[in-house]
Amino acid sequence: MYFIANGFIYRKSNSIIHKLDPRVKLLISIQLFTLALLVSNLYNLAIIFIAISIFSLLGKITKRLLRTMIFATGFSALILIINYFAGYSLVYSIQIALRFIAIVCSTSLFFLVTSPDELEYVLRWFRLPRDLVFAFVTSVRFVPVILMDTLQIIDAQKSRGLELEKGNPIIRIKKFIPILVPLIINEVIRSGELAEAMESRGYGISKNPTSLYSLQLIKQDLIVMFITSISFISIIFFGY
Amino acid sequence: MIEFKQVSYNHPGGTNALDNINLKIKKNSITAIVGNNGAGKTTLVKHINGLLKPSEGEVTIENNSTKKSSVAELSRNVGMVFQNANHQLFADTVKNEILFGLKNFGFDQDYIDERYELMTDLFNLRKYEEISPLKLSGGEKKKVCLASVLAWNPEILILDEPTVGQDELQKNILFEFINTLHSNNKTIIIISHDIEFLWRLQPNIITMSDGRIIEINHPEKIFTDKELMNKVGLIPPQIIKIFNGLGIEKDIPINLEDACKRIQGLMEE
Numbered sequence: 356m357y358f359i360a361n362g363f364i365y366r367k368s369n370s371i372i373h374k375l376d377p378r379v380k381l382l383i384s385i386q387l388f389t390l391a392l393l394v395s396n397l398y399n400l401a402i403i404f405i406a407i408s409i410f411s412l413l414g415k416i417t418k419r420l421l422r423t424m425i426f427a428t429g430f431s432a433l434i435l436i437i438n439y440f441a442g443y444s445l446v447y448s449i450q451i452a453l454r455f456i457a458i459v460c461s462t463s464l465f466f467l468v469t470s471p472d473e474l475e476y477v478l479r480w481f482r483l484p485r486d487l488v489f490a491f492v493t494s495v496r497f498v499p500v501i502l503m504d505t506l507q508i509i510d511a512q513k514s515r516g517l518e519l520e521k522g523n524p525i526i527r528i529k530k531f532i533p534i535l536v537p538l539i540i541n542e543v544i545r546s547g548e549l550a551e552a553m554e555s556r557g558y559g560i561s562k563n564p565t566s567l568y569s570l571q572l573i574k575q576d577l578i579v580m581f582i583t584s585i586s587f588i589s590i591i592f593f594g595y
Numbered sequence: 596m597i598e599f600k601q602v603s604y605n606h607p608g609g610t611n612a613l614d615n616i617n618l619k620i621k622k623n624s625i626t627a628i629v630g631n632n633g634a635g636k637t638t639l640v641k642h643i644n645g646l647l648k649p650s651e652g653e654v655t656i657e658n659n660s661t662k663k664s665s666v667a668e669l670s671r672n673v674g675m676v677f678q679n680a681n682h683q684l685f686a687d688t689v690k691n692e693i694l695f696g697l698k699n700f701g702f703d704q705d706y707i708d709e710r711y712e713l714m715t716d717l718f719n720l721r722k723y724e725e726i727s728p729l730k731l732s733g734g735e736k737k738k739v740c741l742a743s744v745l746a747w748n749p750e751i752l753i754l755d756e757p758t759v760g761q762d763e764l765q766k767n768i769l770f771e772f773i774n775t776l777h778s779n780n781k782t783i784i785i786i787s788h789d790i791e792f793l794w795r796l797q798p799n800i801i802t803m804s805d806g807r808i809i810e811i812n813h814p815e816k817i818f819t820d821k822e823l824m825n826k827v828g829l830i831p832p833q834i835i836k837i838f839n840g841l842g843i844e845k846d847i848p849i850n851l852e853d854a855c856k857r858i859q860g861l862m863e864e
Contacts, residue, residue, distance in 0.1 A: 507677065511683040514644055514646065514673075516671070516699030516700045517695075518665070533685045534685075541682070
């Protein structure tokens with residue numbers, strides 16, 4: 356679980372990609388995502404994977420993105436098998452499976468290089484309701500915390516003889532009750548405490564609170580935006 | 596005997612959490628592990644019940660390597676009570692919470708009944724047996740956690756920060772309880788930042804920092820070593836501070852009554 360989650364959790368870094376404006380990072384992610392949905396041949400899919408590799412190398416996140424890929428490969432193998440047995444050609448089935456990996460990687464790419472704070476600025480830049488943005492960003496920020504809680508709970512229950520790996524599928528599902536109950540209760544308590552802590556620090560008093568930082572596109576952002584947009588348009592119009 | 600032979604452990608992220616640990620914990624002893632946050636205390640004890648397996652080296656319990664056994668097999672003899680009671684409690688009643696481990700280990704019904712009765716009496720939990728453990732106070736929750744682990748009578752008991760969130764009364768009960776277990780030939784390992792509590796208990800102390808063992812010694816030796824205490828981010832117990840202030844470095848009394856008598860004697864001199 357730790358292995359998989361690491362493929363989606365942000366870590367501070369000083370790379371070129373990390374330093375980009377979060378709107379540019381979102382744009383790159385959306386472009387890759389869209390291409391993965393639209394392209395119809397293996398040649399174009401290869402271009403998407405090359406682009407993802409370049410961004411991950413520049414962002415120094417190759418190892419962690421590889422974990423995302425490994426995680427996605429399990430599901431994509433299933434997609435491949437289902438498509439193949441449904442009567443589609445092997446090439447088409449592989450294409451669909453690779454598309455899935457590309458979609459997951461393009462999403463992961465954004466979350467790996469964008470801090471929850473940056474995510475908040477982007478969402479607020481889209482003029483989304485503040486409460487909604489806060490709820491979404493907080494839930495993203497709490498992913499590593501919830502993950503740690505889950506691991507602690509699993510350890511605590513395993514120490515009392517719980518063997519998650521034994522038994523038939525129904526028994527195995529039942530064995531998750533001692534993990535899910537404390538996890539849900541802990542998170543409900545935590546969210547209540549967080550709400551109280553936020554309110555006691557003045558959250559919600561001002562309808563239009565000021566922000567300490569504002570998003571500003573610099574030369575580097577514009578260059579990256581230009582290159583990626585040109586490449587995106589080229590593939591859309593001429594690539595497939 | 597629990598033995599760590601050149602044990603190193605790397606977290607999945609690559610961080611080195613334990614670095615070449617060599618350690619022997621004798622049977623029927625009380626051992627405390629102290630150190631600053633992130634020193635590797637919890638990582639170390641998780642190797643005893645097999646929750647973590649060493650990246651290098653070997654951990655043995657009575658000469659049996661933990662690598663060969665599952666967590667469930669090891670937990671039969673190594674009970675571990677975690678710091679946060681809320682990470683453990685899930686059952687609808689205190690009774691079912693206590694029975695959880697006993698049922699997992701597959702004991703026969705007579706033994707389960709016998710141990711359950713013993714635990715509810717020992718921890719004074721009879722009045723709560725049909726209540727949800729989640730509705731109890733922090734101290735009572737800790738008691739339920741302890742009862743649910745001791746229920747299957749493990750030979751080794753690991754307590755992770757047992758005094759956190761406990762009032763003085765609860766700490767006194769815990770103190771008596773640990774001594775009772777010790778006199779019943781149990782091996783007890785405690786992770787704690789509560790130096791005052793450890794001074795009263797007088798266990799063997801293992802000090803840790805950055806995944807390494809710095810020193811193993813008796814409390815007086817450890818707590819009077821100012822350099823060591825600074826290194827592991829701890830403050831000596833009040834009694835030691837007072838007696839050090841009076842220029843006394845050795846044979847420092849353990850409890851307050853003895854300390855008062857000693858100070859009285861010094862004043863008379």
